[in-house]
Amino acid sequence: MKAVRFSRFGGPEVLEIVELPDPLPGPGRIRVAVRAAGVNASDWKKRAGLMDEGLPQVLGYEAAGVVDEIGEGVTGVAIGDRVFGFCAEAGAQAELAVLAHWAPIPRSVGFAGAAALPAAVETATRGLDRLGVTAGRLLLVNGASGSVGAAAVQLAVARGARVIGTAGPAHHDQVRALGAEPVSYGEGLAERVRALAPDGVDLALDVAGSGVLPDLIGLTGDPRRVVTLADFAGARTHGVTFSRGDDGRALHTLAGIGELIGTGRFALPAVRTFPLDEVAQAHRSGETGRTRGKIVLVVG
Structure with missing residues (x-):
């Protein structure tokens, strides 16, 4: 599969689209064919070497897509379902991603809009x-x-x-x-x-x-x-x-946001999309601070 990765710290130019092995969902997890993935400030901080020290790194924790494989013990979801949520580990900015926490995408919401939700609402x-x-x-x-x-x-x-x-x-x-x-x-x-x-x-x-x-x-x-x-x-x-999340995450919110959207009590954020292979430009746009709304990479 194609995925966003960097092997050295630096500016957006260090970002690469590389071929990586397809991930497999372990027990309690699902795999999705990613249609959209959120981009956050933490991505360019990691790329600049301000957070994690290890190399190489793949990016992305929030994704929206179609379920294509289900791990052992998972119930309540089927192959072909549209879902959004958080990756078990970084790697949402790719063609395939393993989700540890997810919820159905509301019918009125597209993949890009759904990918803009997890980090913000959590x-x-x-x-x-x-x-x-x-x-x-x-x-x-x-x-x-x-x-x-x-x-x-x-x-x-x-x-x-x-x-x-x-x-x-x-x-x-x-x-x-x-x-x-x-x-x-x-x-x-x-x-x-x-x-x-x-x-x-x-x-x-x-x-x-x-x-x-x-x-x-x-x-x-x-x-x-x-x-x-x-x-x-x-x-x-x-x-x-x-609070930065290491004191416990509010993952329960994923299950309830769909109802709020459906009843008109929650409006989706504005979204600016970039193709996956323009991830470097997405970073440049986000780092300037002039982009309004959520930056989302569109996959496929």
């Missing part, structure tokens, strides 16, 4: 779960217009929470459409939030980083009511919980 749900977001709570999401932030807003609203979301002025209409009350980020954030919520907020989820943790602590009144997904150093300095 990360957002994990943050909401850590905070204990429930109906009636007032949540501030810092970074509400990105893929994870937008997912967090919609999932929190679906739980019955009131949400205030930070975003640049150009994205306020988008944030409002997701169900949140938009405020601009930057200096004076706390005052703008208090104009909407004079007593502050119950909980705060930091998706974007940008040094706002002191403001979030001030607005919630307690660092234990703040979770950051983006600011590891700030979390240590201010006593805030930092």
